[in-house]
Ligand code: FES
């Protein structure tokens with residue numbers, strides 16, 4: 001009796017077609033993964049700041065020019081990039097520190113149009129047209145220290161030093177607005193700059209000394 005073939009019988013042509021389509025599928029997956037990985041590198045998502053699946057538009061860098069320490073600096077920035085990130089990671093101005101990264105500690109303090117701001121809480125693209133001054137820009141043109149920096153050395157103010165750039169910028173900003181502050185005014189001006197080493201009195205002494213020596 002002739003054996004009847006079932007409908008799922010072995011068909012060499014069909015099996016070959018299946019293997020080809022599986023191979024194409026796997027190729028497609030790997031290619032897509034490669035493109036996605038490359039996109040992450042190009043758009044700077046590797047810092048984890050946009051790992052929650054933000055829109056493609058929010059991960060595209062745009063070239064802007066910002067004025068930092070008196071110089072026009074062209075830089076590619078993401079729409080959600082903070083000024084602290086740009087200063088440190090793209091402009092090499094690592095004097096600005098990042099402590100809390102949420103506007104609480106003052107380690108990232110810079111001046112924007114003369115007013116102290118937490119640069120971790122400012123989007124870089126919003127400072128176009130403004131004048132940004134970091135701790136690298138408070139001294140003289142030939143590298144002379146600002147009187148606040150000199151006084152901080154003399155008063156041995158920095159301990160670990162992590163909060164120091166923020167304390168310097170806050171002190172310089174105060175003396176620009178008020179060259180003869182009282183001790184309480186100095187204390188208020190530094191209120192947003194936390195110091196884990198507890199060197200508050202040293203910083204206040206330094207700024208009072210800088211004001212007296214000016
Ligand atoms: S790092 Fe900006 S306030 Fe703490």
Ligand code: FES
Nearest residue numbers: 159163195196197
């Ligand atoms: S000197 Fe260490 S945090 Fe201020």
